[in-house]
Amino acid sequence: MTIDQDIVQAFAPTGKLRASINLGNPILAHRTPDGSAGGVSVDLATALAARLGVPLELVVVETAGKSVEIVAAEDADVGFFAIDPKRGASIAFTAPYVLIEGYYLVRQDSPVQSNADVDRAGTRVVVGKGSAYDLFLTRELKHADIVHAPSSQTVVKTFLASQYDVAAGVKQQLEADIAGMTGLRLLGERFMVIQQAMGVQKTRGDKAAAFLAQFVEDMKGSGRVTDALRDHGIQGATVAPLA
Structure with missing residues (x-):
């Protein structure tokens, strides 16, 4: 050519x-x-x-x-x-x-059961700074607070270390990061494509x-x-x- x-x-x-x-x-x-x-x-x-x-x-x-x-x-x-x-x-x-999917991660005993439960006052959602889902959730979440981890790879670590309420990320990254851990669960639906x-x-x-x-x-x-x-x-x- x-x-x-x-x-x-x-x-x-x-x-x-x-x-x-x-x-x-x-x-x-x-x-x-x-x-x-x-x-x-x-x-x-x-x-x-x-x-x-x-x-x-x-x-x-x-x-x-x-x-x-x-x-x-x-x-x-x-x-x-x-x-x-x-x-x-x-x-x-x-x-x-x-096309890949963005999902939420919470602790097993979290009262957050669905995506609709995330956007509430006082809920702290950890995202990778500058990621696509950071930009999206910053626009879409009206009541929850956004907390920035340095990168997508450190979202789960930040979420666990500081007892935040929700971690957001690419489904496969979240699954890989919690492999072998107990007491955590992904919500049952994606929040974005x-x-x-x-x-x-x-x-x-x-x-x-x-x-x-x-x-x-x-x-x-x-x-x-x-x-x-x-x-x-x-x-x-x-x-x-x-x-």
């Missing part, structure tokens, strides 16, 4: 595609045994660099907020994000490629945004996203429908 050189320049002005990889979402990225980054987002970044015909450089970060920050500042060329209107001020998102997409700084132009959007559709339609989820053993996430 012949790629317009204006597109290549838009995505790789340094001669390399610098892809921001957020390790804070274990569904999409993780550390491999040799210490490098791997996962669904790395596979997609590799495919995008190959399509552009440029080398790939991974810019690995620990939180979603940091990933947004470096792409917005153009210290990375492309990133992998949950779609959110606040982030959309500077970043052009594709349609989602993966998190739409995971790719994004590029809006200053890179409409053509770049359209190219990235088509790339994501190609990855879904060709089965590459399905293959990546399978290859990395990801359960509980679904491939988003074609836009």
Whole structure:
């Protein structure tokens, strides 16, 4: 495939595609045994660099907020994000490629039995600072108090250490963090569907945004996203429908 050189320049002005990889979402990225980054987002970044015909450089970060920050500042060329209107001020998102779920975690003896019970005065909900569910719950919860953990990976630790009322997060992350523990339970319904997409700084132009959007559709339609989820053993996430 012949790629317009204006597109290549838009995505790789340094001669390399610098892809921001957020390790804070274990569904999409993780550390491999040799210490490098791997996962669904790395596979997609590799495919995008190959399509552009440029080398790939991974810019690995620990939180979603940091990933947004470096792409917005153009210290990375492309990133992998949950779609959110606040982030959309500077970043052009594709349609989602993966859908995952946000859930609440409480103690076994908590009076909180359903999602509707969470948004009450005096309830303290722990979230990962700058995460998609932090942004969402900050808008949606009218009575409960938001407490910020440093990252999604530290939500359960913060929740347990300070006797807060509810922990919020990606279902799979919460399940992994409480594996082997007793006295805790997830509520029986999701509070949001998190739409995971790719994004590029809006200053890179409409053509770049359209190219990235088509790339994501190609990855879904060709089965590459399905293959990546399978290859990395990801359960509980679904491939988003074609836009």
